[in-house]
Amino acid sequence: MSRLEFALRQLAEGQFVDAVRFAEAHEALSTSEGRETASKWLEAIGYRLCQLEDGGAFFMAYGHLDQDARTKVKEEMRQLRGRLLPAVSFMETLRQAQGSSAHLQPGDLLPLGQLMEAVRADASLEQRLQDLRDIPGAKSADSAPDRLSHILAWLEREGYLVEQNASHKVFQVTGKITYLYQLLQFMAENVPQLAEEGVSDQLEQLTIDTPAGPAGAAQ
Amino acid sequence: MSTNPIKDALAALSRNAEHVEAAALGGTLAHDALPRQALAALQQAIALRAAGDDAWRLHPRLREYLQDILQNFGAYPSPTGIGEKITTLRALRDEALQAFADRDHESVAALLQQIAVTVWDIADQTERNLKFLGSMMSIKYGAVQTLRAKLGQNRWYQRQAGILGQDLARLLKVAQDVEQDADTRGWEVARLVRRTVLDRLHLWQVRLSGVSDQLLHEMYRLREVEVNLKNLARVDTFLTQNPAWPGLDMEIPAQYPVALEHAALPKLRPHADPLDDDRTVRHELEQLARSLPAATQLRRRDVIAPLTPRTDVGEPPQPDPYLLALRSFGLAAARAQHPLSVLGWASTAPEASVLRPPAATAVRPSVWLMFTICALDGRSHSLGGRPVRFAVDPVRNLPAPGERLPHTFRDALVRVAG
Numbered sequence: 001m002s003r004l005e006f007a008l009r010q011l012a013e014g015q016f017v018d019a020v021r022f023a024e025a026h027e028a029l030s031t032s033e034g035r036e037t038a039s040k041w042l043e044a045i046g047y048r049l050c051q052l053e054d055g056g057a058f059f060m061a062y063g064h065l066d067q068d069a070r071t072k073v074k075e076e077m078r079q080l081r082g083r084l085l086p087a088v089s090f091m092e093t094l095r096q097a098q099g100s101s102a103h104l105q106p107g108d109l110l111p112l113g114q115l116m117e118a119v120r121a122d123a124s125l126e127q128r129l130q131d132l133r134d135i136p137g138a139k140s141a142d143s144a145p146d147r148l149s150h151i152l153a154w155l156e157r158e159g160y161l162v163e164q165n166a167s168h169k170v171f172q173v174t175g176k177i178t179y180l181y182q183l184l185q186f187m188a189e190n191v192p193q194l195a196e197e198g199v200s201d202q203l204e205q206l207t208i209d210t211p212a213g214p215a216g217a218a219q
Numbered sequence: 220m221s222t223n224p225i226k227d228a229l230a231a232l233s234r235n236a237e238h239v240e241a242a243a244l245g246g247t248l249a250h251d252a253l254p255r256q257a258l259a260a261l262q263q264a265i266a267l268r269a270a271g272d273d274a275w276r277l278h279p280r281l282r283e284y285l286q287d288i289l290q291n292f293g294a295y296p297s298p299t300g301i302g303e304k305i306t307t308l309r310a311l312r313d314e315a316l317q318a319f320a321d322r323d324h325e326s327v328a329a330l331l332q333q334i335a336v337t338v339w340d341i342a343d344q345t346e347r348n349l350k351f352l353g354s355m356m357s358i359k360y361g362a363v364q365t366l367r368a369k370l371g372q373n374r375w376y377q378r379q380a381g382i383l384g385q386d387l388a389r390l391l392k393v394a395q396d397v398e399q400d401a402d403t404r405g406w407e408v409a410r411l412v413r414r415t416v417l418d419r420l421h422l423w424q425v426r427l428s429g430v431s432d433q434l435l436h437e438m439y440r441l442r443e444v445e446v447n448l449k450n451l452a453r454v455d456t457f458l459t460q461n462p463a464w465p466g467l468d469m470e471i472p473a474q475y476p477v478a479l480e481h482a483a484l485p486k487l488r489p490h491a492d493p494l495d496d497d498r499t500v501r502h503e504l505e506q507l508a509r510s511l512p513a514a515t516q517l518r519r520r521d522v523i524a525p526l527t528p529r530t531d532v533g534e535p536p537q538p539d540p541y542l543l544a545l546r547s548f549g550l551a552a553a554r555a556q557h558p559l560s561v562l563g564w565a566s567t568a569p570e571a572s573v574l575r576p577p578a579a580t581a582v583r584p585s586v587w588l589m590f591t592i593c594a595l596d597g598r599s600h601s602l603g604g605r606p607v608r609f610a611v612d613p614v615r616n617l618p619a620p621g622e623r624l625p626h627t628f629r630d631a632l633v634r635v636a637g
Contacts, residue, residue: 014483045484050477061480065471073471073479080466085458092455095448103444133462182476184450187457190467194453 003028008041011049011060018057018175020106021162026175029058052182056106057175080187082134086154087180089132097125104173110161112152112169116145228264232281235261239277242267243285247274279303283344301344301386305393308337312397319404331408334397338408341390342415345423348383352376352430356437366448370441377434384427391420540573540580544587545594546602547571548633552595553607558632560614561591592631610636 007025010017019026028034029049039049042060050061062069076083091104097118119125129144138150152171155161160180161171188194232239235257242248250273253261258275261267270276277285311334318326355376394416401409458464471479491504547570552559565571565587573580574587596611613628 009487012484013486014481016481047482050480052478059478059481060483061477062482065480069480069482070471072482074469076479077467077469077471078465081458081464082466084454088451088455088458091451095451103448179478179481181447181450182478184447184454186476186479187454187467188450190469190472191457193461194450194457 004034004037007034007058008038011038011042011058014060016052016057016059016159016174016176016179018106019055020172021159021174021176026058030055052175052178054178056178059179080183084180084183084187085134086136086151087158087160088184089135090148090151090155093119093125093128096128097122104177106173106175106177108173109164110152110171110173112149112171115148119144119148228266231260231264232266239266239281239285242275242277243282247271247276249274287347300382301341301348301390302382304337304341304344305386305390308334308341308397309393311337312393312400316400331401331406334401334408335411338394338397338412338415342419345383345387345390349423349426349430352380352383353426356430356433366441366445370438370445373434373438373441377431377438380427380431380434384424384431387420387424387427390416394420541582541590544571544573545591548591549595549600549602549607549609552609552633553602553635555634558612558634561588561631561633563630588631591633595633597636608636610634 003024007017007022007028010022010025015022017025017029029038035049038058042049043063046063047060048063049058051058062073065073094104094115097115119129126144129147132138132147132151135147135150136154138147142150152161156163156171159176160174162174164170164172238248238253238257238261241252247270248267250258253275258267261275266278266281267275268278276282311330315327315330315334318324318330394412398409398412398417401407401412491500491507493504495501495504544565547568548559548561548564551564551568551570562584565574565584572578575581592611592613595609597608599606599608601607610633612632612634614630614632615625616627616629618625619627
């Protein structure tokens with residue numbers, strides 16, 4: 001199977017074809033010929049090829065929003081909580097931990113061992129994980145590290161993370177994370193309560209990651 | 220004292236390292252802050268230059284060298300400006316022109332030599348500055364952690380790039396003037412200025428423009444990061460405070476991210492083509508066929524024996540003649556224009572022959588009369604599929620002698636009721 005064929009199958013299945021999880025497929029779609037072929041193929045079945053900003057992940061979108069498509073989009077909007085909650089809980093926990101990358105970007109590495117240590121070392125973080133509800137697969141009696149494992153498993157199934165090192169349990173953030181940020185921005189613009197100034201932001205201790213790689217490691 | 224001036228200079232710098240460091244970081248040293256011995260040693264090593272009446276500054280090249288070392292550390296390492304050197308270049312040109320006008324050829328030669336050194340310094344420093352800014356871009360500046368500090372650092376480097384841009388624009392003017400004046404007088408330095416500065420200036424400006432673009436892009440990215448983190452914190456708080464909130468129940472707004480239109484098809488399920496003659500496919504199909512469960516033996520349906528008519532039944536019962544006669548009378552009464560006499564019909568109608576002699580079924584008229592009245596009066600019968608109700612009116616006899624009312628009747632008239 002060629003790289004482009006593989007890319008088209010992933011698009012049809014609803015995957016976000018990005019440079020982290022589907023490197024070769026993303027490269028195939030990044031050429032003008034690949035984009036043209038994929039666009040024609042998708043348009044023939046009523047869809048179109050889209051790409052997240054800054055050369056991000058490719059995905060399949062509705063060709064035009066007819067009544068059927070509008071109904072599906074509205075249904076997804078109605079179920080926004082279930083799609084966002086585990087990811088938002090995890091990312092906010094990371095931000096509060098400040099022990100790792102606070103602003104997840106495509107390509108960032110997340111060693112599970114370090115995350116577990118950070119949770120065990122911080123009672124407030126442990127309590128925060130313990131208090132989280134609606135974590136897929138988690139039971140109320142699960143410990144905080146177990147809950148963290150369930151969240152990471154969910155993020156992997158949903159395509160936000162990909163396991164890069166099975167023996168050391170190191171995960172890598174995929175390009176689909178940009179899609180999540182767009183959903184958060186959409187919520188911020190359309191949920192009236194989120195526009196209120198009374199929401200505590202606690203932005204004073206915002207941190208950003210040092211870049212992955214030798215330059216980052218040297219710091 | 221050693222006869223090696225370099226060793227002596229380095230030794231002096233080493234002995235007075237803290238003063239040298241202070242001058243490198245602060246720019247100038249107050250006269251009163253320097254002990255007399257340190258001042259003498261550093262002056263001996265030509266490490267200090269006067270900065271006004273009561274302060275000292277480091278030798279420019281020594282300061283640049285120490286800045287190069289500092290650039291690998293700290294949060295705000297900065298490129299070394301070339302503005303002063305451009306001013307120096309212009310001043311040296313003016314001096315050289317004056318010396319040339321005064322026919323002081325020795326001074327002209329010395330000044331041209333200094334112009335050459337300054338031009339090399341400018342080129343060298345510009346290259347280093349551009350390389351420095353480029354390396355800062357590649358490691359995302361480094362050495363700061365908070366978002367606010369990153370934004371501040373970005374603004375700092377944007378300013379540095381702006382200053383360098385202004386210096387390059389000034390350098391173009393000054394270098395062109397120097398080159399023209401030197402060329403007019405046949406000085407070799409004209410070629411040096413052309414080759415070392417003017418021919419490379421455009422490329423420097425292009426590289427600087429690239430750095431500026433990167434800085435703008437980084438500024439935009441950091442703003443996005445700021446917005447993303449703010450949204451993340453707010454959405455997390457909102458979801459925690461509103462556990463029953465399922466999602467957005469609203470019409471799709473005019474402005475929305477294209478990511479909302481993300482779609483997925485049901486999983487593709489290809490089927491094998493039974494007519495495919497490819498060997499691999501046939502092998503797979505045969506294996507698939509062999510793996511099917513054994514055919515179920517269906518039970519044969521029992522054969523139904525053909526029906527044969529029974530011959531052992533007797534004659535069918537004959538219909539009752541009186542009921543047949545009653546039916547005929549009912550039909551006649553339903554069709555009649557006037558009420559029909561029961562006895563009159565019985566004595567004359569052909570269908571009533573079974574009631575009259577010599578028929579074996581003959582009956583007395585009074586019996587037929589009572590039978591008909593009982594069967595029809597006030598009852599509904601189905602005639603030709605229609606329900607018909609009859610009314611019977613007796614034909615009364617005259618009252619018996621001595622009676623006022625008749626108690627007997629001799630016939631009955633039947634009509635359709637209603």
